[in-house]
Amino acid sequence: MLNRLLSYDLPRSRLLAVLLAIIFVCLILTPFIFTGTKSLSIAAKICIFVVLVASYDLLLGYAGIISFAHAMFFGIGAYSVAIALERFGTGFTQLFLGMGSGLVIALLFAALIGFLSLRLRTIFFAMITFAVSNAVSVTVIQSYKLTGGEDGLSYNIPQIFKSSYRFLEEPVFGVAITGKLLLYYVVFVCSLVMFLLLLRIANSPFGSVLRALRENEFRTMAIGYAPVLYRTLASCAAASMAAGAGMLSAVWLRYTGLETTMSVDIAIDILLIVVIGGMGSIYGAVLGTVLVIVAQGYLREILIAIGEFFGGWWMTGLFNPDRWLLWLGLLFVLCVYFFPQGIVGWLRKIEADRLIRQQAQS
Amino acid sequence: MLDNILSLAGVHTHIGPYHILQGIDMEIPEGEITVLLGRNGAGKTTTAQTILGLLHPSAGTIFFDGKPIHQLDAPQVVRRGIGYVPEQMNVFLDLTVMENLILAAYDRPRPDEEHLQTIYQLFPPLEKMLQKRAGVLSGGQKQMLSIARAMVLPRRMIIIDEPAKGLAPSIVNSLASSLETMREAGTTVLLIEQNLPFASRVGQHFYVLEDGMVVHNGLIEQLNKDLELQNRLLGLEG
Amino acid sequence: MIHQKHIVETSALIVALILVMLPILGFESWAVLTLAGLSMAMMIFIMASGMTLVFGLMDVLNFGHGAFIAVGAYAAASMVTLVGGYPIGTVLAILTVVGCALAALVAGGIGGSLFERLLVRPTYGNHMRQILITTGGLIIVEQVLIVFFSPREIVLLRPEELQGSLLIGNIALEKYRLLMVAIGLLVFSGLILLFNRTKLGLLIRAAVENRKMVEALGYPVRGLFIGVFITGSSLAGVGGALWALQQELFTVTIGSEAMLLIFIVVVTGGLGSVSGCFFSALLTALVANYVTFLYPPLSAFALIGMMAAVLLWRPQGLIPVANR
Numbered sequence: 001m002l003n004r005l006l007s008y009d010l011p012r013s014r015l016l017a018v019l020l021a022i023i024f025v026c027l028i029l030t031p032f033i034f035t036g037t038k039s040l041s042i043a044a045k046i047c048i049f050v051v052l053v054a055s056y057d058l059l060l061g062y063a064g065i066i067s068f069a070h071a072m073f074f075g076i077g078a079y080s081v082a083i084a085l086e087r088f089g090t091g092f093t094q095l096f097l098g099m100g101s102g103l104v105i106a107l108l109f110a111a112l113i114g115f116l117s118l119r120l121r122t123i124f125f126a127m128i129t130f131a132v133s134n135a136v137s138v139t140v141i142q143s144y145k146l147t148g149g150e151d152g153l154s155y156n157i158p159q160i161f162k163s164s165y166r167f168l169e170e171p172v173f174g175v176a177i178t179g180k181l182l183l184y185y186v187v188f189v190c191s192l193v194m195f196l197l198l199l200r201i202a203n204s205p206f207g208s209v210l211r212a213l214r215e216n217e218f219r220t221m222a223i224g225y226a227p228v229l230y231r232t233l234a235s236c237a238a239a240s241m242a243a244g245a246g247m248l249s250a251v252w253l254r255y256t257g258l259e260t261t262m263s264v265d266i267a268i269d270i271l272l273i274v275v276i277g278g279m280g281s282i283y284g285a286v287l288g289t290v291l292v293i294v295a296q297g298y299l300r301e302i303l304i305a306i307g308e309f310f311g312g313w314w315m316t317g318l319f320n321p322d323r324w325l326l327w328l329g330l331l332f333v334l335c336v337y338f339f340p341q342g343i344v345g346w347l348r349k350i351e352a353d354r355l356i357r358q359q360a361q362s
Numbered sequence: 363m364l365d366n367i368l369s370l371a372g373v374h375t376h377i378g379p380y381h382i383l384q385g386i387d388m389e390i391p392e393g394e395i396t397v398l399l400g401r402n403g404a405g406k407t408t409t410a411q412t413i414l415g416l417l418h419p420s421a422g423t424i425f426f427d428g429k430p431i432h433q434l435d436a437p438q439v440v441r442r443g444i445g446y447v448p449e450q451m452n453v454f455l456d457l458t459v460m461e462n463l464i465l466a467a468y469d470r471p472r473p474d475e476e477h478l479q480t481i482y483q484l485f486p487p488l489e490k491m492l493q494k495r496a497g498v499l500s501g502g503q504k505q506m507l508s509i510a511r512a513m514v515l516p517r518r519m520i521i522i523d524e525p526a527k528g529l530a531p532s533i534v535n536s537l538a539s540s541l542e543t544m545r546e547a548g549t550t551v552l553l554i555e556q557n558l559p560f561a562s563r564v565g566q567h568f569y570v571l572e573d574g575m576v577v578h579n580g581l582i583e584q585l586n587k588d589l590e591l592q593n594r595l596l597g598l599e600g
Numbered sequence: 601m602i603h604q605k606h607i608v609e610t611s612a613l614i615v616a617l618i619l620v621m622l623p624i625l626g627f628e629s630w631a632v633l634t635l636a637g638l639s640m641a642m643m644i645f646i647m648a649s650g651m652t653l654v655f656g657l658m659d660v661l662n663f664g665h666g667a668f669i670a671v672g673a674y675a676a677a678s679m680v681t682l683v684g685g686y687p688i689g690t691v692l693a694i695l696t697v698v699g700c701a702l703a704a705l706v707a708g709g710i711g712g713s714l715f716e717r718l719l720v721r722p723t724y725g726n727h728m729r730q731i732l733i734t735t736g737g738l739i740i741v742e743q744v745l746i747v748f749f750s751p752r753e754i755v756l757l758r759p760e761e762l763q764g765s766l767l768i769g770n771i772a773l774e775k776y777r778l779l780m781v782a783i784g785l786l787v788f789s790g791l792i793l794l795f796n797r798t799k800l801g802l803l804i805r806a807a808v809e810n811r812k813m814v815e816a817l818g819y820p821v822r823g824l825f826i827g828v829f830i831t832g833s834s835l836a837g838v839g840g841a842l843w844a845l846q847q848e849l850f851t852v853t854i855g856s857e858a859m860l861l862i863f864i865v866v867v868t869g870g871l872g873s874v875s876g877c878f879f880s881a882l883l884t885a886l887v888a889n890y891v892t893f894l895y896p897p898l899s900a901f902a903l904i905g906m907m908a909a910v911l912l913w914r915p916q917g918l919i920p921v922a923n924r
Contacts, residue, residue, distance in 0.1 A: 323746065
């Protein structure tokens with residue numbers, strides 16, 4: 001049963017399986033295990049980002065497309081919901097309207113970009129996605145009336161999702177059963193579903209064709225698969241998931257702005273996480289996201305302590321918690337150099353070696 | 363009695379997974395024109411590229427002037443005194459004729475005047491088109507330029523790959539003259555050709571390649587008398 | 601591929617654009633905007649020329665090119681701090697600016713050699729890894745600059761003599777912008793002379809067209825690559841310094857901010873073509889300035905539209921190089 005759920009794409013590494021299981025359990029039980037609102041925010045962010053990064057893995061790791069526009073789709077989803085809720089009221093109708101339109105817009109852009117990807121080489125395509133997402137960001141800033149410009153949009157969400165809405169009078173296991181809790185589980189479940197869907201797509205015949213196209217386009221074309229079609233479909237699938245993640249983010253945060261959605265920073269984060277976690281594995285998104293977000297959230301104190309231990313202005317500078325991007329960048333470059341398959345690949349390799357040794361002994 | 367300026371022994375070359383050269387043994391005598399014959403796909407161009415260092419042999423040795431060159435890269439091989447006229451001309455289209463010639467003289471700012479005069483005598487059209495971009499030259503003129511490039515410097519040896527392909531007879535005559543000029547200058551020539559009449563007209567020795575191996579070699583003289591061998595070769599090339 | 605025709609047509613296009621804008625904008629605005637466009641074009645050209653040449657010669661797309669721009673800007677700022685401000689007098693002021701540019705050139709060159717050795721060389725031929733690794737390199741360089749300098753903006757004022765404008769009638773022409781146009785033309789002429797009159801330039805042009813044949817003529821192309829890469833990064837450094845002096849205020853992202861324009865310019869001009877880069881820089885900067893003035897919300901898409909239009913007209917860029 002578990003096999004089918006995971007689309008027969010098992011972790012293939014005991015350590016990886018254990019880590020994934022721990023993460024899963026922690027996420028499901030976050031409200032009950034960890035206290036404070038911070039941990040809940042981080043857990044929700046992890047869920048949302050896992051989908052965002054995993055959908056990017058479909059593009060980068062499977063289809064071999066380098067796109068700098070993925071954060072743009074995240075933003076499209078988020079802003080569609082945000083604008084709907086901000087302008088038209090906070091009911092579920094508006095919410096679903098926003099979601100629907102966000103999906104349509106994302107698909108349109110995705111189809112366009114997917115279509116361009118055949119006519120252009122990798123390099124051109126990457127540059128064009130960079131240019132287009134830049135242009136969209138600038139347009140968002142300029143369309144102050146609609147999008148709140150640089151300030152972003154703050155809005156209300158349906159009453160049932162708010163922390164003031166109590167389902168039960170008494171707390172359960174010490175946790176108040178509020179709308180916020182419900183929202184968290186909605187985010188979790190939606191993210192889980194999208195993640196499993198991505199696993200399914202990646203491991204379907206469609207996914208195999210994507211990989212074949214990436215490895216040897218000419219030969220795959222010769223067998224009869226049209227690159228344009230497959231890449232466009234992949235682009236649309238990835239974009240709609242990213243938009244979906246954006247919609248979740250918009251509802252969860254009750255705020256949508258450039259820094260939380262379309263910024264270059266987010267685009268870079270996605271790229272770094274997917275490579276460090278492990279391209280072409282989908283699971284890499286989980287490990288990478290958890291590693292990076294938890295590090296960002298919890299390692300501040302440790303970093304400051306290390307910096308002060310060494311002393312000297314440049315050491316404290318290096319270990320300044322705001323410089324996590326430096327370490328992330330270094331880790332990223334090391335991964336491209338030595339571990340193209342990321343952490344997941346490394347774990348799987350260890351496991352495979354272990355099995356080989358075992359077989360050799362017996 | 364002639365020294366061998368170039369010797370290949372047991373040379374194997376792979377291109378990717380394909381085993382192209384499967385043990386080539388050749389001795390090229392100095393100062394003479396040796397022709398490398400064989401069908402398409404026999405490995406002639408691969409042999410040339412391996413000698414020149416554009417490809418590296420997976421096994422075997424190549425000695426030039428008594429020194430090993432099989433580990434060297436192309437620029438190093440060329441600087442030992444080997445010139446190369448590749449198949450398909452490969453002149454620089456964006457550069458003028460003169461610029462192409464200047465560039466070919468890698469160790470001096472300009473080719474020596476006497477070399478240039480030799481070139482002008484052999485290939486008069488080139489002298490008229492010195493300032494024209496090579497891209498506007500006709501096929502035959504491009505081939506002349508390609509050979510002229512090899513002649514801007516004194517060379518110990520020149521490897522020429524199918525120069526006569528698709529060219530008008532008058533130009534083929536110029537080619538033959540240029541080969542004769544090289545020989546008179548003491549330059550060894552390794553000529554790759556499928557065109558048997560042209561080859562037997564200009565060459566002194568020959569090797570026949572088939573499926574990456576030498577299957578026959580000897581003097582052109584003998585080849586010219588051996589109709590049966592000729593037919594076999596021509597038949598193969600048919 | 602007829603070179604002259606391309607240059608004539610492109611120049612005509614640019615001149616036409618400038619002339620068309622005159623009645624639309626009115627003389628004063630037109631003069632100011634056109635000068636702004638021209639000077640911006642020069643700076644972008646200086647920054648972008650290295651990138652296009654490296655791509656044309658080595659088939660390397662350095663997404664981290666912006667790192668050299670940033671390094672140049674910071675080197676210039678350090679120079680001024682080191683010297684303790686600008687000396688008085690126009691000649692000395694210009695000399696200091698030259699000094700800044702030199703510092704930027706050297707810094708850019710050093711950065712380039714490190715970048716090439718550590719990040720570019722191991723990924724030759726693999727475009728995907730190249731894009732990834734050079735992007736990572738850019739991020740690291742930016743962060744290291746923050747560590748050594750400051751996350752805050754750096755102020756880099758021009759010397760007094762280069763502040764302000766020349767008044768011609770009632771048009772104010774910024775002195776610095778005029779200087780930029782002069783410098784840009786100088787650099788362009790220098791590069792053109794290099795390519796067309798020296799043997800080195802010959803070698804580069806030939807290698808852009810056919811690397812293998814250049815090797816078969818006896819030239820080790822490897823050293824050429826490194827030399828060109830470092831030249832490109834040095835130019836980027838100089839461009840960064842000049843750009844920083846123009847803005848008088850910059851952060852570590854000065855490089856990545858310029859990258860979008862550089863991409864557009866490099867692609868529109870024809871990858872590997874330095875003269876193409878020059879003309880497309882002119883076109884791009886002019887379009888950017890005119891559109892931003894006339895209708896700001898359209899500016900971002902206007903550039904993309906321009907790029908698409910140019911590519912439809914000339915798929916290989918404004919001034920293509922010969923095919924490999």
